[in-house]
Structure formats: C-alpha cells, structure tokens
Amino acid sequence: MSTSLDETLRTAVHDLADGAAPAPDLAWRALGRGRRLRRRRRVGTAAAALVAVLAVALPFVLLRPRPAPPPTAPPVTVDPSPVIRSAPGPNWADGPLVLPGDWVVTGTRARAGAAGPSYLLDRGRGRYYGNDRYDAVLPAPTGSLVAVWDDGRPRQVGLVDVVRGTTRWYEPGRALGSPNWSPDGRSLLFTSNRVGHPGFVVLSAAGTVRSHAVDTGRYPCTDSCPFLWSRDGREVLLPQTDPNGPRSEAVRHPRRGVQFFAADSGRPTRFEPLPGDPAGPWAWSPDGRLVVVQGQKEPLLVEAATGRVVNPLPVADVVWVGDDRLLYRLPYGSRDFVLADTTGRELVRQPLPEDLALAEVTIAPR
Amino acid sequence: MAEVDGEFTAFVNERGAALLRVAYALAGSQHAAEDLLQNALAKAYVRWPRIHGDAEPYVKRILYHDQVSGWRRRARRAEVPVAELPERPAAGDDSDLRLLVRDALRTLPPRQRAVLTLRYLEDLSVEQTAALLGCRPGTVASQSTKALARLRKLVPGLDGLTNRTEVTR
The missing domain is CATH 1.10.1740 (Rna Polymerase Sigma Factor; Chain: A)
Known part of the structure; x- marks a missing residue:
C-alpha cells in the first residue's frame, strides 16, 4: 500500500462529506423551522423530559390547598413570593437531589447541543455516579432497572439490574421511537415508526417482547404521535387528530382526544376527549379526574371525562405530586423545579446544582 | 426581527x-x-x-x-445499511480502497462516525474532540478503536495500512 491508514481515512471522510448535494433552499427551510421552534418555545412546550411514578403525599406545611378555579379562570398568575430553596453545592453528587413533593432526580444527561457527562442515582448508596460506559441510559422510576444503549449494539436495548449487577440485551424491533418506562418500572413502551407498521411494542423486565399493531386509519394521529402509558400502567394511549380542524405545519395539529389500548393485548379500550396531548402517565391527577395537556396553543388543565378546560397552565410537562399539586421544571431561564397549585401559582422553587442547570433530568418519587 | x-x-x-x-x-x-x-x-x-x-x-x-x-x-442510525461486505481491493488500488472505506463509514454507529469526522474532517485533536463531544479523551480513543476494528472487518484491505498512534490514543 502506498498510503497510511490516516491518509486513507482522511480521504474517505472527505469523500463522504463531498457526497452532499447542494441544498439551495436551505436558508428558507431553516428559517421556517426556526420560526416554528421559537413559536413553540414561547408557549412553553419545550420542557425538560420528566420521568416519574406514583404520587406521594406532600409534607409541606406551607402549602395550603386551594379550591379549583371556575372554568373561565383568568390567565395564570404567579405568586410573587414562592418559597425559594437554596441550590445544592458543588458536592451535590454525594446525596440524592430531593425536589419539592419529596421527589428525587434519578438521572441526568447533557442536553442536545451541550457537552457534559450523565449521572445516575444509586438509590442503595444514596449518591450519584457518572456514566461513561453506555451511550444512553434511562433509569426506571422505581425498582432497580436501568435501560441502556450502546452504539456498538445497534437495535438492542440493555436492561441493567443495579442491585443484582446483571445486564441483559434485547432486540425489541426496528425503527422504534423513544421508550417510556411503565409506572411500576417493569416494562418499556416503544412506538413503532416503521412505515406501514404503526403500533407499539412492550418489552417486559423478563425480556418478553410483545408487538401490537394499531389501525391508524380508524385511530388517526398526525404531528407528534408517541404511545404513552396510562396512569395505572395497564393501558397505553395515542393522541387522536381532529379530522375536522384546520391543519398547518406551523402549529400543532388539532386534537379530538386520546384513544386507550390494553397494554397486554393492544385491544382498544376507551376514549377521553382531551383537547391536547398529555406528557405522560403522571399528567393525570391521582383520582384521574383532571389531566394536564399541551393544547394547540397553550398548556391546559382539563377535565378528563369531558375535556372541559379548567384553566391554562405555564407548562404542560408536569407530574402530579398530590391531589392538587404539580411539579414541573421551568423550560427556560433558571430552569428551576417548581411546585405549583392547579392554577399554576408557584409555591416552592428548587434550583438544581449549577452543573445541571442545562442538563436534562429524569425524576421519580424519593 | x-x-x-x-x-x-x-x-x-x-x-x-x-x-x-x-x-x-x-x-x-x-x-x-x-x-x-x-x-x-x-x-x-x-x-x-x-x-x-x-x-x-x-x-x-x-x-x-x-x-x-x-x-x-x-x-436515524439504521438508515444506511450495507447489503454485503465489500470485497478486498487489489493491492495498490488506493481509489477503490477509498471508496470502500467511504461506504463502510456509513455503517458506523453515530458516535464512532462523529469521532472520525471530528478527527479527519475537522482535524481536531483527541482532546479537542473529547471536549466537543463532552466525553473523556479515553472515550474518544476507545470509539476510534471500535470504529477502526469495524472498518477493518468491512474492508479487509485496511489491514495492510499503518495504524498511527495518534488515531487511537
């Protein structure tokens, strides 16, 4: 050979890059996408991913229950003086990061576009450990399982049992979307993105893979269409597009509700006429009567049975941590965690350590 | 605006x-x-x-x-499959080898391809690559090693080339 490995690789990488064809309308398309992104961010939809499980009674004596506001509630008002807790110091990794409502940060990863390590909470030892072994991790909201991904194992997901010290690898299917842990931390739900094969896949902790096809002609969803767990983990749900509403790629598609399916069989079970998309199983109140959704224009608190709007909220990606308390993370600015009442009134603010201000986090009950 | x-x-x-x-x-x-x-x-x-x-x-x-x-x-990462392993090129046929390596690059996992892109397209050092990806230099080295191992498997003709220390350290 007349060339070194370095030179061959350099040339090949340049050859690969040279394969890019001109994109004359790149600026115009990027401008359009940027405007849509800015518009969505302004209405507060780009919240951090929150992963959590069942609600825990709030121990805060400072929190006074407030009656539910009337249907025609005024725009969200923010209490000018919520309780502001201090940010954990530089040794934050030595103990669990406890959030208002007695929830805890279970994992972190650098957000897209930023450098930084990822951390996992070791519940047994009560401290965080850096992850540099796997390319992505997703801790279950309860129990000892962590879903892991390794770029060297395409199409596989690993289930690490941190108590037993075991790792098992599974191949749940192709073209699967982002997974979600069931509330009991025993099953992973994937949305199938295979063209012509809409549906969902459930991977159990025992390694059982069950795929369920869904008739999207009968249950149509457009725009963002992930399958999500119901609050009790027995069903999964899919947002349903309102076929009569005007659609534009500049705004969210109109919704007529969410359709539920049995998680174990894929059988359609029930329908709730929600005017938007829930963020996950904990978007429902503990009694299932109320639910927080991302409406077409703004986050909303609505009645699950009727879809009636109770009041707007500042953030849609919330978890209920009590009968009338919501926990969410501010999507911009300080990115503190906030405990609020059902009107959106801030009660407690908890800053994260400076190291994690820009990180995405997963949370669960303590 | x-x-x-x-x-x-x-x-x-x-x-x-x-x-x-x-x-x-x-x-x-x-x-x-x-x-x-x-x-x-x-x-x-x-x-x-x-x-x-x-x-x-x-x-x-x-x-x-x-x-x-x-x-x-x-x-996204499974979008560029390779149907079969490329054949070993004839000795001295650098252009064929380049094409085979180019095609094999498409099959690498994203992180490995990113490391090689940063190192060879952007000409960044291991340390600069690690800083940009938010990982340790050792991780960059291990990803480079994995990438080269996979490329060698796909393109046996690479076996005859010298592996400089700077690639995988």
Missing part, C-alpha cells in the same frame, strides 16, 4: 454548504443530513441574538450532539 432574519439568511447562504458537508459526513445520506442541519440551524435561529457572532461553532456543536446524543439518533 427583519434584521435577525437577514443576518441568519446571510449566514446560511454563506456557510450552509460547508455545514452541510459536515452534516452529510455525520448522517451518511442527503435527506438525513439536511434534516440534521435544518434542526441545528433552527436552534441557532432561536438563539441568534446571543450567538450570531459565533454561529458556526454553535451550529457544529448542535450537529454533533444531535447526532450522537439524545433519542433522535435511535430512529
């Missing part, structure tokens, strides 16, 4: 082609590259008042991180 749009458009018109080359090396196909770059540019547009003087490094950081981190890559 019109001023922002004008500056942003001018930036994309001036640097879009160069950025698209990087995106193509990362994503491996025209469609995926344009999607990756448009996403990065959209994020840059949102933050334009703060980053417009330093837009290109910002967009590149977004490109690399969108490609190697987060869930987006999960749906």
Whole structure:
C-alpha cells in the first residue's frame, strides 16, 4: 500500500462529506423551522423530559390547598413570593437531589447541543455516579432497572439490574421511537415508526417482547404521535387528530382526544376527549379526574371525562405530586423545579446544582 | 426581527454548504443530513441574538450532539445499511480502497462516525474532540478503536495500512 491508514481515512471522510448535494433552499427551510421552534418555545412546550411514578403525599406545611378555579379562570398568575430553596453545592453528587413533593432526580444527561457527562442515582448508596460506559441510559422510576444503549449494539436495548449487577440485551424491533418506562418500572413502551407498521411494542423486565399493531386509519394521529402509558400502567394511549380542524405545519395539529389500548393485548379500550396531548402517565391527577395537556396553543388543565378546560397552565410537562399539586421544571431561564397549585401559582422553587442547570433530568418519587 | 432574519439568511447562504458537508459526513445520506442541519440551524435561529457572532461553532456543536446524543439518533442510525461486505481491493488500488472505506463509514454507529469526522474532517485533536463531544479523551480513543476494528472487518484491505498512534490514543 502506498498510503497510511490516516491518509486513507482522511480521504474517505472527505469523500463522504463531498457526497452532499447542494441544498439551495436551505436558508428558507431553516428559517421556517426556526420560526416554528421559537413559536413553540414561547408557549412553553419545550420542557425538560420528566420521568416519574406514583404520587406521594406532600409534607409541606406551607402549602395550603386551594379550591379549583371556575372554568373561565383568568390567565395564570404567579405568586410573587414562592418559597425559594437554596441550590445544592458543588458536592451535590454525594446525596440524592430531593425536589419539592419529596421527589428525587434519578438521572441526568447533557442536553442536545451541550457537552457534559450523565449521572445516575444509586438509590442503595444514596449518591450519584457518572456514566461513561453506555451511550444512553434511562433509569426506571422505581425498582432497580436501568435501560441502556450502546452504539456498538445497534437495535438492542440493555436492561441493567443495579442491585443484582446483571445486564441483559434485547432486540425489541426496528425503527422504534423513544421508550417510556411503565409506572411500576417493569416494562418499556416503544412506538413503532416503521412505515406501514404503526403500533407499539412492550418489552417486559423478563425480556418478553410483545408487538401490537394499531389501525391508524380508524385511530388517526398526525404531528407528534408517541404511545404513552396510562396512569395505572395497564393501558397505553395515542393522541387522536381532529379530522375536522384546520391543519398547518406551523402549529400543532388539532386534537379530538386520546384513544386507550390494553397494554397486554393492544385491544382498544376507551376514549377521553382531551383537547391536547398529555406528557405522560403522571399528567393525570391521582383520582384521574383532571389531566394536564399541551393544547394547540397553550398548556391546559382539563377535565378528563369531558375535556372541559379548567384553566391554562405555564407548562404542560408536569407530574402530579398530590391531589392538587404539580411539579414541573421551568423550560427556560433558571430552569428551576417548581411546585405549583392547579392554577399554576408557584409555591416552592428548587434550583438544581449549577452543573445541571442545562442538563436534562429524569425524576421519580424519593 | 427583519434584521435577525437577514443576518441568519446571510449566514446560511454563506456557510450552509460547508455545514452541510459536515452534516452529510455525520448522517451518511442527503435527506438525513439536511434534516440534521435544518434542526441545528433552527436552534441557532432561536438563539441568534446571543450567538450570531459565533454561529458556526454553535451550529457544529448542535450537529454533533444531535447526532450522537439524545433519542433522535435511535430512529436515524439504521438508515444506511450495507447489503454485503465489500470485497478486498487489489493491492495498490488506493481509489477503490477509498471508496470502500467511504461506504463502510456509513455503517458506523453515530458516535464512532462523529469521532472520525471530528478527527479527519475537522482535524481536531483527541482532546479537542473529547471536549466537543463532552466525553473523556479515553472515550474518544476507545470509539476510534471500535470504529477502526469495524472498518477493518468491512474492508479487509485496511489491514495492510499503518495504524498511527495518534488515531487511537
């Protein structure tokens, strides 16, 4: 050979890059996408991913229950003086990061576009450990399982049992979307993105893979269409597009509700006429009567049975941590965690350590 | 707002082609590259008042991180399959070897391809690559090693080439 490995690789990488064809309308398309992104961010939809499980009674004596506001509630008002807790110091990794409502940060990863390590909470030892072994991790909201991904194992997901010290690898299917842990931390739900094969896949902790096809002609969803767990983990749900509403790629598609399916069989079970998309199983109140959704224009608190709007909220990606308390993370600015009442009134603010201000986090009950 | 749009458009018109080359090396196909770059540019547009003087490094950081981190890559990375292993080229046939290596690069996992792109397209050091990807230099080295092992498996002709220390340290 007349060339070194370095030179061959350099040339090949340049050859690969040279394969890019001109994109004359790149600026115009990027401008359009940027405007849509800015518009969505302004209405507060780009919240951090929150992963959590069942609600825990709030121990805060400072929190006074407030009656539910009337249907025609005024725009969200923010209490000018919520309780502001201090940010954990530089040794934050030595103990669990406890959030208002007695929830805890279970994992972190650098957000897209930023450098930084990822951390996992070791519940047994009560401290965080850096992850540099796997390319992505997703801790279950309860129990000892962590879903892991390794770029060297395409199409596989690993289930690490941190108590037993075991790792098992599974191949749940192709073209699967982002997974979600069931509330009991025993099953992973994937949305199938295979063209012509809409549906969902459930991977159990025992390694059982069950795929369920869904008739999207009968249950149509457009725009963002992930399958999500119901609050009790027995069903999964899919947002349903309102076929009569005007659609534009500049705004969210109109919704007529969410359709539920049995998680174990894929059988359609029930329908709730929600005017938007829930963020996950904990978007429902503990009694299932109320639910927080991302409406077409703004986050909303609505009645699950009727879809009636109770009041707007500042953030849609919330978890209920009590009968009338919501926990969410501010999507911009300080990115503190906030405990609020059902009107959106801030009660407690908890800053994260400076190291994690820009990180995405997963949370669960303590 | 019109001023922002004008500056942003001018930036994309001036640097879009160069950025698209990087995106193509990362994503491996025209469609995926344009999607990756448009996403990065959209994020840059949102933050334009703060980053417009330093837009290109910002967009590149977004490109690399969108490609190697987060869930987006999960749906994208299996898009460029290779039907069969390339055959070993005849000795001394560098152009054939280059083409085989180019095609084999498309089959690498995103992080490995990103490491090679940063090292060989952007000419960054191991330390600079680690800093940009937010990992340790040792991780860059291990990803390089994995990438080379996979390329050697796909392109046996690489066995005859010298492996310089700087590639995998």
